[in-house]
Amino acid sequence: MKEERISPKVIERLTKYLRCLENLPQEDYISSEELAEKMGFTAAQVRKDLSNFGEFGIRGKGYQVRNLYADIEKILGVHKTNNVIIVGMGRLGNALFSEPEFTKESFNIVGIFDNSENKIGKEINGIKIRDIKELEHFINRKEDVNIAIITVPKSVAQELTDYLVKCGIKAILNFAPIKLNVPKNVVVENIDLYAKLQELNYWKEKVLK
Numbered sequence: 001m002k003e004e005r006i007s008p009k010v011i012e013r014l015t016k017y018l019r020c021l022e023n024l025p026q027e028d029y030i031s032s033e034e035l036a037e038k039m040g041f042t043a044a045q046v047r048k049d050l051s052n053f054g055e056f057g058i059r060g061k062g063y064q065v066r067n068l069y070a071d072i073e074k075i076l077g078v079h080k081t082n083n084v085i086i087v088g089m090g091r092l093g094n095a096l097f098s099e100p101e102f103t104k105e106s107f108n109i110v111g112i113f114d115n116s117e118n119k120i121g122k123e124i125n126g127i128k129i130r131d132i133k134e135l136e137h138f139i140n141r142k143e144d145v146n147i148a149i150i151t152v153p154k155s156v157a158q159e160l161t162d163y164l165v166k167c168g169i170k171a172i173l174n175f176a177p178i179k180l181n182v183p184k185n186v187v188v189e190n191i192d193l194y195a196k197l198q199e200l201n202y203w204k205e206k207v208l209k
């Protein structure tokens with residue numbers, strides 16, 4: 001697979017292709033034009049996105065849905081199960097952990113952590129909330145835990161991030177509304193629903209004009 005400098009937008013579109021492909025008959029073939037039409041992109045965009053990672057599909061026939069799905073899963077590393085922890089089991093942490101769609105086969109929540117005496121030791125869906133102080137020991141004991149979801153108040157998010165990084169976490173899905181500083185070998189993806197609402201509002205203003 002050839003992979004050079006890939007724009008985050010390409011990766012974002014790959015996840016969208018997966019969403020689209022999972023709802024199509026798996027044995028069928030789909031052309032880049034058909035896929036593009038379903039996604040609201042151009043066929044050239046679809047071909048260019050995929051060509052970043054090698055050659056896919058059969059000339060004149062298109063991509064077999066099942067194969068393309070499997071190839072994109074491999075590119076994203078979601079063909080295997082990835083271990084994840086959630087830190088901060090408040091309203092949002094609980095909601096995410098309780099949502100089956102959020103943690104499909106590719107992501108396995110292996111630990112949930114908090115620092116509140118009232119929460120530590122309680123069970124949610126058969127998993128015990130652990131003391132955040134146990135994290136380092138937990139990660140050393142369990143293989144391959146390098147993704148963390150942060151759902152703590154923003155006032156503690158940076159301090160917690162420093163601790164997660166020290167414990168060996170390499171990828172963070174951050175819900176706290178703050179820009180986190182991390183070393184170069186750690187990746188952060190921020191989720192900000194308020195910012196999305198602001199974007200949406202801009203587009204609403206446009207259509208109302």
Ligand SMILES: NC(=O)c1ccc[n+]([C@@H]2O[C@H](COP(=O)([O-])OP(=O)(O)OC[C@H]3O[C@@H](n4cnc5c(N)ncnc54)[C@H](O)[C@@H]3O)[C@@H](O)[C@H]2O)c1
Nearest residue numbers: 088089090091092114115116151152153154176191192193
């Ligand atoms: N990204 C979004 O769109 C979005 C939406 C909702 C909430 N949020 C953010 O998500 C975060 C959580 O929101 P919430 O409503 O669930 O808050 P919450 O107060 O209900 O939960 C926060 C939890 O974090 C725990 N916590 C605090 N400090 C900790 C530490 N050092 N280590 C471990 N756990 C710790 C608390 O005990 C609590 O259980 C906030 O930063 C909030 O602003 C973001």
